[in-house]
Amino acid sequence: MNLYNLQILSVRVLSIIYFTDDVLSECDVVFLAMKPQYLDEAVSSLNSGKNPKTKLFISILVGVTISAITKKLTTALNFVGFDVIRIMPNTPISVGAGCTMLCHDEDALSTHVEIVKCLMSAGGACEVVSESMLNPISAICGAGPAYIYVMVEALSDGAVKMGVPRDLATRVVAQTMLGASQMVIKTGKHPGQLKDEVCSPGGSTIAGIHAMEQSGVRYGIVGKAC
Numbered sequence: 001m002n003l004y005n006l007q008i009l010s011v012r013v014l015s016i017i018y019f020t021d022d023v024l025s026e027c028d029v030v031f032l033a034m035k036p037q038y039l040d041e042a043v044s045s046l047n048s049g050k051n052p053k054t055k056l057f058i059s060i061l062v063g064v065t066i067s068a069i070t071k072k073l074t075t076a077l078n079f080v081g082f083d084v085i086r087i088m089p090n091t092p093i094s095v096g097a098g099c100t101m102l103c104h105d106e107d108a109l110s111t112h113v114e115i116v117k118c119l120m121s122a123g124g125a126c127e128v129v130s131e132s133m134l135n136p137i138s139a140i141c142g143a144g145p146a147y148i149y150v151m152v153e154a155l156s157d158g159a160v161k162m163g164v165p166r167d168l169a170t171r172v173v174a175q176t177m178l179g180a181s182q183m184v185i186k187t188g189k190h191p192g193q194l195k196d197e198v199c200s201p202g203g204s205t206i207a208g209i210h211a212m213e214q215s216g217v218r219y220g221i222v223g224k225a226c
């Protein structure tokens with residue numbers, strides 16, 4: 001990490017917890033990380049005091065807009081001059097392989113955007129998108145790991161059914177998913193082309209693909225899960 005990154009990371013970051021009387025007077029940056037239905041309760045538990053220090057709120061709440069959060073904070077706390085930046089991270093961030101989507105208002109300070117990018121990049125990829133893109137992309141980067149785990153579990157179940165021990169099956173499935181993902185990222189090839197490269201004419205893979213298509217896997221993912 002370069003000096004610039006270290007400098008911007010030197011701001012103190014704390015999460016909002018219950019009964020946070022002094023969070024705003026002590027922290028430059030505050031994460032809003034409760035479920036959306038508890039936002040009002042959380043905001044009302046904050047006390048801006050005489051000298052609020054917080055200049056940046058980072059929200060991971062799914063579906064709550066920057067303007068809605070700004071309005072709630074401004075109304076409840078009666079102070080202005082802060083930025084709200086929305087992010088949608090995912091749980092793989094805990095192992096350094098996360099994917100965070102970030103959006104901000106046009107008037108957000110570039111230093112604030114850099115702070116968030118720097119913080120979230122420490123846990124994986126981080127990309128800036130428009131706010132209108134955040135909800136649809138959240139269905140993939142935020143919820144996506146759960147869908148992938150179901151697929152890992154299903155493939156592992158299939159292997160177990162054929163007599164492979166569970167731990168070996170799950171390890172091989174996960175490594176295969178990792179490898180396939182790296183192929184998509186590193187080769188830049190269309191996933192359909194990568195799939196074609198695995199399917200030998202008349203081979204077992206195309207037979208498996210046929211079975212997947214017959215059972216509506218693609219339809220279920222595109223039409224129902226997303």
Ligand SMILES: NC(=O)C1=CN([C@@H]2O[C@H](COP(=O)(O)OP(=O)(O)OC[C@H]3O[C@@H](n4cnc5c(N)ncnc54)[C@H](OP(=O)(O)O)[C@@H]3O)[C@@H](O)[C@H]2O)C=CC1
Pocket residue numbers: 016017018033034035036038041042043045060061062088089090091142143
């Ligand atoms: N799970 C995921 O993969 C992702 C979740 N998100 C978003 O993150 C948010 C939290 O989700 P998740 O972590 O799964 O949910 P959890 O229920 O695990 O965590 C919610 C947290 O909010 C705290 N909390 C509840 N009420 C208040 C309050 N009034 N004031 C302050 N803090 C409060 C809870 O504290 P306590 O434990 O003390 O009750 C808990 O730490 C949601 O908005 C979700 O959309 C975003 C991306 C991915």
Ligand SMILES: O=C(O)[C@@H]1CCC=N1
Pocket residue numbers: 062138142143
């Ligand atoms: O299921 C949820 O509400 C959150 C949003 C993204 C991931 N989990």
